[in-house]
Amino acid sequence: MTTDRLDRVRRRLADLDVGALLVGPSADLRWLVGYQAMPLERLTMLVVPADGDPTLLVPTLERARAEASGAADLVRVETWEETDDPIGRVADRLADADATQGPLAVQDQLWTSFTLALQARLPGAEWRAGSTVTSPLRQVKDAGEVAALHAVGAAIDEVHAGVADLLRPGRTEAEVGTDIAAAIRATHDDVAFVIVASGPNGASPHHELSSRVIEDGDPVVVDIGGVLDGYCSDETRNYVLGSVDPEYQDLHDVLEEAQAAGVAAVRPGVTAASVDAAARAVIDDAGHGDQFIHRTGHGIGVDGHEEPWIVAGNDTELVAGMAFSVEPGIYVAGQHGARIEDIVVVTDDGVAAANHRPRGITVA
């Protein structure tokens, strides 16, 4: 990695008149300095002042990990001992950089306990969410990031290609999920999540796994993701064991049309909301509007969910390099559900999908 991203953050801090960005273990930290730290009760914090050098403060026992990550090539690494006051150390670094006058930006996912301690230490400061600094930068991917998203998209395609063989009547969602997790581990560096939602469980969009036995005729929503070289995959397809109920087929036909309409609406210059509207219009027109109970998509990159949100009211203009899911769903409580999801990347003149599995129902 280079200091390019740190430099861009510092220029943005100056533009926004924000004194510093404070970053704990998070996708922001990985994106900025390549250090994957666990969010734990001991403070790890990258202090990036608008003026002055950035510092990564880590507990002594994590010094070796931090240095092995390569972060030490980009920023000064300082350690604190178990009986030190790390919040005081952060305040000192901010004072050194004259950064306590302007507002301070704190990475969105930082634990509230740390932010409250910082607020108590710096009672005069104003505070704002770190995403106001980093999201506009992170959401536009460079060529290397786009390539990484296509590579991890191909990896999850490969996992989906094997899912039909794992779905057999009599197996539980949990058993199928275990096999899918193994397939994700075989093609990615890490498993992010595994949703196997069979029969009526398909009507719960964030259902994960259960002991429900999958039966002949069940539709099964399979929404899975992993991490490869630091970038996330996320792809949903719908399977049916045995013969497809005509009512489910009709619903899925509407969904397939809606997903295609959402993707077709993607190009530079349109708003995020317009992509949501394009997918939603198809489902509304077919009379299923009240069964599409979530936004159409979310950005993706070093984090599984990040900006831009593909949702009504988001006037963010799409630009080449933005990457997000297009994943409309239709959920019929007590019966079944369906969702089709691809990751797409905005190109100079349109859109490129990172996932290429057939989007129709796969009969298992």
Add this chain to the structure above:
Amino acid sequence: MTTDRLDRVRRRLADLDVGALLVGPSADLRWLVGYQAMPLERLTMLVVPADGDPTLLVPTLERARAEASGAADLVRVETWEETDDPIGRVADRLADADATQGPLAVQDQLWTSFTLALQARLPGAEWRAGSTVTSPLRQVKDAGEVAALHAVGAAIDEVHAGVADLLRPGRTEAEVGTDIAAAIRATHDDVAFVIVASGPNGASPHHELSSRVIEDGDPVVVDIGGVLDGYCSDETRNYVLGSVDPEYQDLHDVLEEAQAAGVAAVRPGVTAASVDAAARAVIDDAGHGDQFIHRTGHGIGVDGHEEPWIVAGNDTELVAGMAFSVEPGIYVAGQHGARIEDIVVVTDDGVAAANHRPRGITVA
């Protein structure tokens, strides 16, 4: 589950003159209402006012998951739609309960972005860390929780019993780690973490896994944990491939004595700091004080790391039902390291270990 824990929290809020406790996806949420939610950008929040009924606010798409968790038997579940303002809904519930006058407690791990949004909405409120409300309750386990910690302790003992067979010259830490993770999955509900730190990597306490090839003669620190029925395990043992270097044996003998001294110091009425001091004195006396670079332990329960912290300066008095690790370590940069860790539970008249594997070096 019953509402007993919610009732105790509400009594404590009244005692502390705190208006309400706000809890996002976390161990606090699991402990209070049994709901395991993913920390994501959509707000999930349990609002527990000192007066008035608690409410669990969830995104509509997670309603089915929340209800399936059993939380709906304990608290009212409310949903918000994708284009609603969930922070406003939390503020409304606080106003309904006249809870905005006193200070508000926010669960420690809640994302800072939510807390900043709450602060902007309720500019007059005072804020404090939720652990000031929940930790004194959570850190003293009831009989069912103690039994769960012993059960998950036995499960991780079983995994350690198989580790020596996995350690062979020529295998990488990552390969061994994959096998250990499978063994944790076979004995637990979930894997929490896997540290396999061979040779010089053993000198980095939070080293996880690497592509380093383990060689004959290497010491290997294996620190592993999982989750079973909602409670966490965490146990560290040291292995050597082939013959043990006498210098490493001497260091390990000191460590074994220190760990035993720490455990022997545990009983009701002494301070957490005194347990740290007892273990540290042995290592200091042997001249390795500056190589023991972390506290002696951490509490454990529904979270892998929770109060009480076994560290200098913590005057918390131990009481029966507290559970924590006793895990001194000695780290020689560039050479090797060792750490011995058991989970122990304070009993009415002393201490009971939840782990029972031999504490000496295991030759693999």
